[in-house]
Amino acid sequence: MFEPAVATIITAKCSNTACHGGTGSAPTKFAVGTATTMYDNILGYSSRVLGDFDKTTATILSKIAAGNHNATTYTAAEVKSIGDWLDAERTARAAAGTTNTPSARELLLQKWSGCMVKTTEFDAFATAWAQKTTDTNNTACQQCHVNGQGFWANNDPLRSFNVLTTAKNPAGGWFMEMYFTVDMTTDPANPKIIINRDFMTRAALGTAQHEKFQLDTDRNGGTPTAMAKLKTYYDSTMLKVLADKTTPCGPSRLGTTPP
Ligand code: HEC
Known part of the structure; x- marks a missing residue:
């Protein structure tokens, strides 16, 4: 779910080097790497960006929902892809008996x-x-x-x-x-x-x-x-x-x- 859908959205919408891609430590560099390496990187920001896998608090969704985040918008389908992925992470972690394995x-x-x-x-x-x-x-x-x-x-x-x-x-x-x-x-x-x-x-x-x-x-x-x-x-x-x-x-x- 992450690689084909979410990584593609993040790369398109967030990964400009002046934004969340590139080097340094701010703005938060969660959108770094290729579709395959981005997953490991973004898990490092589980509390900061992913709301500990709760789509109702994850800033990757809420920041943009407000409509004033550097003119960035998601389509409804993109919001759903990101939300579905967060849900799947949450479910998998609950099944494994751990809410969140620290990165x-x-x-x-x-x-x-x-x-x-x-x-x-x-x-x-x-x-x-x-x-x-x-x-x-x-x-x-x-x-x-x-x-x-x-x-x-x-x-x-x-x-x-x-x-x-x-x-x-x-x-x-x-x-x-x-x-x-x-x-x-x-x-x-x-x-x-x-x-x-x-x-x-x-x-x-x-x-x-x-x-x-x-x-x-x-x-x-x-x-x-x-x-x-x-x-x-x-x-x-x-x-x-x-x-x-x-x-x-x-x-x-x-x-x-x-x-
Ligand atoms: C007149 C009010 C005011 C003063 C004085 C002020 N700031 Fe801020 N600062 C703000 C506001 C408003 C924000 C944005 C808050 C937010 O994002 O919720 C902010 C944001 C920041 C940020 C976050 C930047 C980012 O990229 O998100 C930093 C760091 C910061 N201030 C440091 C400082 C430091 C250090 C000083 C003292 C030298 C200072 N501020 C003085 C109002 C002020």
């Missing part, structure tokens, strides 16, 4: 959530992004992003830690992916957690009329910059991931209720 991508995100620790480095990066400001109107990121719509920027580091390590983004995927995502395109055989710089860059450059801002310098004079603090935290978390075999990180927190 390599999802496993990496899970591992990262278990290795994240709320250190002073975490607090420093989370508050720096809350207080970072735009160029256009000098508005702090938290002014518009305090509740995580589009991006997460909140001055309460405990709240930020809990949300970024556990919470599902109602718009698809995990809040964690706004800062840390998986690079699936540079070396597809070895996916790796990276800072989601591409995602931030889109906003910084003014995509969709976003107020422009500088990614690597802070207008409010913050030193080190918010990006440098994020990199410091990323590096220390990556060390924990790499040491995980000898010094195990905690279990995955994604989808759990914070203590």
Whole structure:
């Protein structure tokens, strides 16, 4: 069902390299590969794009249904093909006794959530992004992003830690992916957690009329910059991931209720 029908639709409607094909990490690169390799790739986005195989919540359908997604539309037959495929995946998984076998991508995100620790480095990066400001109107990121719509920027580091390590983004995927995502395109055989710089860059450059801002310098004079603090935290978390075999990180927190 996937190869002849769904892959053809995705290739035609989503796979432009400026959109969901090509390289990088944003916009979400779920439409990568040939009809045969695309299947493995898209399963990595099961929570973000496929609604965990629930066609009533899958953003691959809902984003377009609203009618304002980059002038993209599906025919009724295409909507049905995608919905039927999601149903079949769901049924097959239920029959196998598992609602969703995590993909390599999802496993990496899970591992990262278990290795994240709320250190002073975490607090420093989370508050720096809350207080970072735009160029256009000098508005702090938290002014518009305090509740995580589009991006997460909140001055309460405990709240930020809990949300970024556990919470599902109602718009698809995990809040964690706004800062840390998986690079699936540079070396597809070895996916790796990276800072989601591409995602931030889109906003910084003014995509969709976003107020422009500088990614690597802070207008409010913050030193080190918010990006440098994020990199410091990323590096220390990556060390924990790499040491995980000898010094195990905690279990995955994604989808759990914070203590
Ligand atoms: C005046 C309000 C406002 C301010 C200030 C603001 N943003 Fe946004 N931002 C938005 C809106 C609105 C969206 C789109 C939300 C959605 O998709 O639901 C958005 C989306 C984003 C996105 C997602 C881009 C994408 O491609 O989906 C990122 C990343 C982002 N903002 C980062 C920031 C950062 C970093 C700052 C501070 C430097 C900031 N924003 C300041 C309003 C704002």
